[in-house]
Amino acid sequence: MTTASATATSAAVATSDAKENDAPKSTAIPERDYGPEAEIARLQAQADAFTRKTELEKRAVRDLEKEVETMRSRVETQRKKMGGLDAAQRANNQIQKKIKMLETKLDKSLCRFNEAKSHNKTLRLTIDNLRKERAVFAEVYRKLEKDLDAKKADMGVIVEESDRAYEARDRAVAEMAKLKMQADKEQASFENEWRELGKLIEHDRKMKEFMRNRRKVNEDDGKLGTLSLEEEKKLKKKIIKGNWGNIKTKARQSTVQTKVHSYTEAFEKIKAAAGIDDLDALVSNFLSAEDENFRLFNYVNTLNQEIDALEEQISNVKGEIEKYRGDGVGGDGARKKQLKELSDKLLATERKADAYETKHKDAMKTVLQLKDGIWKIYNKIGCNTPANRELLGEEGVNTENMMQYLGIVEQRTNEILQMYAAAQATAKGEASDENRAVDDKKDKETRAMGYAALLSQGPDKPATGGTTLKIQLPTTRETGDEDSDESDVEDDRPLNRDELRAKTLSRLAKRERAAEKEKTHARAPSGGIAGGGGKGGGGVGARRPPAGSRPGSKLGSRPQ
Template identity: 25%
Template sequence: MMNQVMRSAPNSSTEKEMIAMAEEELARLQRQLRIMEDDRMAFSDETSSKLEKQRRIIELLRKEKAKLCEDINVATCKNQKRKDKRLSKEIYKLLEVYEEYCERVRVEKEEIVEMDVQIKKLESDIKNLRPKSSVTENHFQTRLTSGQKTLQILKNRLDNMVKKFCAILATNKELREEINHLLKERNHFNDVWEKLLKDIHSGKRYMVDLIEQATIAFDQREEWCSKLDALKKRAEVDFVLHSEEMREIQRRLDQYMTLREFLCVKGQKRILKDLEEKERLKKEMQQQNLEDQLEVYETTLKKIQVFCKEEDVDRIAALFLKQEEENFALFNYVNELSHEIESLTYVMDELHEKIDDQIELSNERAKQRQSTISSLQVDLDEATKKAEEDEQEVQKAADNLQKVLNGIEKVFEIVNCDKGPILKLLGENASINLFNVKIYLGTIEKKLSGIITDLYFAEKSMLSHPKKIKTVLSPH
């Protein structure tokens, strides 16, 4: 029993030690995990900021590229090329004139310089030869006046050339101003042209939508027309079948009426008394009825002949049948037209409804665009305001950073650090900035560590020799 207790006690102690070691390892791993997470977050922030800057730079470069492509397209159009050729020709002409006048001015200046040299040389010769020469004063005076006249003529020529050169420069300035004005007008024209192109594209889109709707309506009309033709054919077949059925029913009805009349006559009681007289009267009445009916038919036929202005009965019957066929055809045509008008009216109503729906949809889209533009404008104002605030904060941070840099530079000077060892690292710009502040701080740290080391050894040496301290501290 004791052995078991003794065995269980070491086992429990080893388990506790293992748990403690595991907890320590877990704590160490958690600390490493936190450190790695902090490093990862710092690295991700740094990389995200760098990537954001690079994306902004790429976006700016893309916009600049698109703008340059637009400028190139505008500058390479035919009209602009013609203008550029015309302006380049005029500029070349003016440059040629300008170079010609510059050459003339240069030649005149060289001549003037040469004349000055010759005049100086002549004056020196005159000075050298005056004592020895036998030239009279009058002759010298005439030569002097002629030289002054020549000099005045050359000065006048130079003045004229300078004035012409100034006039050329003035015309060149006017041409430059005109070129700038034409460039501004070209930019304005390009803006107006782009706006018109946008309007044309929107109009084309609207026209394409209308054409698609009209095509759909036309297809629906063709479908309804085909259905209407099928219904007409079916109605004609039904009409023929109905006519045949009606004739069959009429035939059966006539047969039935004949049979009924026969049966009625057959079922009557036969009275032989005065039968012949009754038969005779009956025949007379039938004869009279037939004569009356024939007279009615003849009068009717005469009226028809008078109305038709035709004596031939067969011809009248043919005309009647032909007129009936024409009337029936006109009736069918009127029915077809009415059906077609109804279908077209229905299609037009549907088109009007669709057009109204499209107008409402376009108005709603315009409202949505306006609301989107207003929201974007608000966002833009907020972003601009935030950017200005951020810019102010950045300026404040830059000012504080500059103060810190100035303080580091003052500390560098106070500590009497030497810039000689770090001049190669600093390069051309020896003043402190963000890129070389670490070099200054490292130099200051080394200097301070050296000073602290010197103080430590000095203090240690003073503590190790107290007599020297007393002698130093004792008054003389």
């Protein structure tokens, strides 16, 4: 609104100026016509016009001053609302604090996410294994079901065959009963015939007795007809033998014919019952049926034994049930005691879990402090190079690449220590003279071996001189014999700064002692470091390829 009024005022002033400038031109009187009065009138008119212009300008200036005051008051009000001159800086500081806080939360969230991801991976593998096991069990179950169905079918067939065998057995028993009755009849007829034969024999005996008596009578007379006594005896014997043989032959023939007839009738009946005309087939079928009956009889005996065993098991189980029913009343106290012990164990386990959770939080705090310390050391010793940034990325130190950062820091530290050792060796070489050559040589060798023992744990570094200074990264088996007294739990837990310093100093002292022990076995040449050929060891100014890209570097093999 103020700007609009100022614009209107400026427009009015400009319009009045234009009118005043035009007015003298329209009322101007030529000098040649009117003279000095006209000039005075013209000048008077111009003075009035300029006076009006001045008033208008003053009025415009006052309006502008009012607008300036208004704007100043508004600016002051806005400054007060914003909080003063350093409000922007404070706001920026607060924003930076919030950014750091959010970055910390993001790191924690990423850690939790990675842990959850790892846990999910483990669970996924477990689920896959369980699915495979379930598939295997399902396949085994299907096979067992198929086998069970086959066994049931076989059992049904066997039961049917057993029924048929029982029926055949019953028929065979009935047939045997018939045959037995027929055999009894044949035995009775045979006994009758035997009695008849006995009567014939008795009659023959009586005839012999009669003939013997008669012969005695004839002997008394001296002759028996025309035959001699001996001839008559022989003739009688022949007649008797012939009669007896005829009788026995007739009896045998009659018995055999009777048996053949009975057997023929029995086989005809069996053929009619079995429906088989061939005698050999009938015999083989009968033998196979007998074998099958014997097998079924054994199977039935086996089933009976299994039934007896199952009944015995059932009785044992019933006895145990009764026993445990009796012990159930007394076992309530024991169960309550076990329940109390389990509850105590559960509480102890929960307390341990809470303690481990607290330790985990402390460890995470220590890890965060280590991240800051590693980043500061990384930048301070000059490791933040484009090659390392390309290798590690722009994310900074996190739990995944912390070991890589430590490897690069260790590598750079070894380089610095190597240069320092080379400089010390060079200074010692320059300050030596002929009188102190032997002492300086011993001192130099001792220090060189100490530095070599210290530097021999880093990665390999190519030398520019005649010898090569080899540095390898420490491995997990580096100080296994020296640090065997430390437990695995202490090696795995996070250490604070004091513990790290004490552990590092103790390891350095052990390495120096080991170097002193090895000095008697292997001595380095004078003026070199760990076998260097010159005063500087030939490897001080050697250029190194970027970390992680050198052959033999163990940075990529560190656990992450």
